[in-house]
Amino acid sequence: xxxxxxxxxxxxxxxxxxxxxxxxxxxxxxxxxxxxxxxxxxxxxxxxxxxxxxxxxxxxxxxxxxxxxxxxxxxxxxxxxxxxxxxxxxxxxxxxxxxxxxxxxxxxxxxxxxxxxxxxxxxxxxxxxxxxxxxxxxxxxxxxxxxxxxxxxxxxxxxxxxxxxxxxxxxxxxxxxxxxxxxxxxxxxxxx
Numbered sequence: 001x002x003x004x005x006x007x008x009x010x011x012x013x014x015x016x017x018x019x020x021x022x023x024x025x026x027x028x029x030x031x032x033x034x035x036x037x038x039x040x041x042x043x044x045x046x047x048x049x050x051x052x053x054x055x056x057x058x059x060x061x062x063x064x065x066x067x068x069x070x071x072x073x074x075x076x077x078x079x080x081x082x083x084x085x086x087x088x089x090x091x092x093x094x095x096x097x098x099x100x101x102x103x104x105x106x107x108x109x110x111x112x113x114x115x116x117x118x119x120x121x122x123x124x125x126x127x128x129x130x131x132x133x134x135x136x137x138x139x140x141x142x143x144x145x146x147x148x149x150x151x152x153x154x155x156x157x158x159x160x161x162x163x164x165x166x167x168x169x170x171x172x173x174x175x176x177x178x179x180x181x182x183x184x185x186x187x188x189x190x191x192x
Contacts, residue, residue: 004072005030012104012117017072027113029104030069033080035097036187037065037088038124038145045145046162048129050087051138052178057112062141062161063178065123076119084123088140089132097121103183120183131164140164152184 003020008029023030037048049062068083070076077094084090100120107114131140147159151174158173 003069005069006072008117020069024113025111027108027115029115029117031076031079031117031119032067032069033076033083033119033121034064034183035066035080035084036100036120036122037129038122039126039128039142040124041127043128046142047145047148048131048140048142049161049177050133050140053136053138056136058109058178060138061178062172062176064183065140070119080119080121086134087137089134090123090129092123097123100187103186105183107178118183120186122187 004017005020005023006014007016007018007023008031009015010029012029018026018028022028039046039048048065050065051060051062052058054060066080066083066087068079068087070079080097081092081094084092098121100122103118103120105116105118107116133140141161141163143159143161150156151159158171160169161172162169
């Protein structure tokens with residue numbers, strides 16, 4: 001059964017519901033949750049990201065640790081905890097998260113119309129995080145926070161990712177990442 005999502009007007013008021021397919025076909029404003037996973041440990045500060053599975057929209061690009069749609073009538077916090085469990089396999093409580101705010105954005109690309117109200121959270125751990133990714137995630141990586149800031153705030157072209165499977169490092173450029181500039185700026189500026 002296809003997901004049913006609440007749709008909103010420009011005043012962020014619910015005006016009805018529609019299927020996920022129609023929401024993206026018609027460019028209807030809808031809600032999503034995002035969670036940034038951050039390590040702040042004796043080994044340094046890192047941003048964790050997922051590599052999206054081949055069958056997802058924006059296949060194989062690196063993206064925030066968790067992102068997903070909020071079902072019609074679902075409470076934002078419940079959706080966030082559900083998506084964290086589904087995508088990266090962590091069983092967190094609301095008090096483990098920090099609410100960072102809301103961004104309204106349009107990340108439409110071609111025929112995929114994506115107008116979202118993003119409810120943004122962070123999860124910070126003082127040790128390395130052990131993930132158990134679901135089927136929507138190809139793999140998890142981490143990036144040194146300084147390199148992440150250099151690329152997404154200071155306009156450098158590339159950085160090294162650390163593969164969590166084997167701790168190997170690979171050089172990647174901006175084209176390998178989903179480009180959610182305003183959100184990157186919000187989270188990173190709050191961390192500096």
